Amino acid sequence: MSPAVVVLSRIVAPYTDIIMTRIPPDHGAIVSKLRELGRDDAVVHFQAEWDTLRATPDGRAVIAMCGAAAEGGALLGRLTMKRRLEEHDELGWTSLAAYKSKTYLPVLLATIRYYRAQTAAFAAAVPTTPPPAVPEWPSMASLAEVAAKLPRPGHSELTPPPDEPLQGWYIAVAPAVTVVRRIVERYLPTPGFFTIH
């Protein structure tokens, strides 16, 4: 269902902050939220895009999948969903084999087709920004290279297995990780394993 929800998220994103609000992927819920925010102008634009979506078979598949996703409690603008979807797309949807006997497979395939077309259109529309001529800080590639060559102390809790970063790596990154940890701790009681995206 995530391709359909991401498609609709992209449609709604210009009109309200879908990352900070909790809006189900449902036409009525979206219109209600926009009206609640005093964005009657956005309702008109959204309705036009919704009508465009509804005008094609693949677009109607997206709408059908969004309806099911809304019933399941999905929300627009969820970053974890978007990241997982991108990973699936890169892997070529190998997990689809599990759905081959399902009657809704054609609907799912249609939403993936729509998602991919929309992704390509978005990519073509976004101007590419050239990287700065001189990066402010040098590459961090040497961090792992040097850490891997450091002598290993005797086995302890701080000595990870061979396929994981070494103690020297942990020590090197400790100040930066602590700074980020303190920031994250203000908002997440248990930051756990956390990656900045």
Place this chain on the structure above:
Amino acid sequence: MAALQDAKLEVHIPEFLAAWKELGSTSDGRAVITVYHAAANPEAPLNDEDIPEMAADPGWEDEVRTNFKGAACLPVLLAAARYYNAKEAWNKSNNSVKHGRRWW
């Protein structure tokens, strides 16, 4: 931000973004971000209890200067540590823990 969403704490996203923007407003702060991104692959263990202890070790700079002598990443590591140390010093000089004014 994804973690905040997953925890249903979207309300804090603006504050988090402001804190992140502040971090990225100085060169040393951007070094912190650079090191953190490098550390985040594999994911950096924010909940590892030993990490803050390692950061606070008075011998940290000597050890890292020795271990990473000549490495391209050394200036970035030192800049990130400078940021960390500056914030630690601010905390101590303001007795901020006592007054609930820790910068973090």
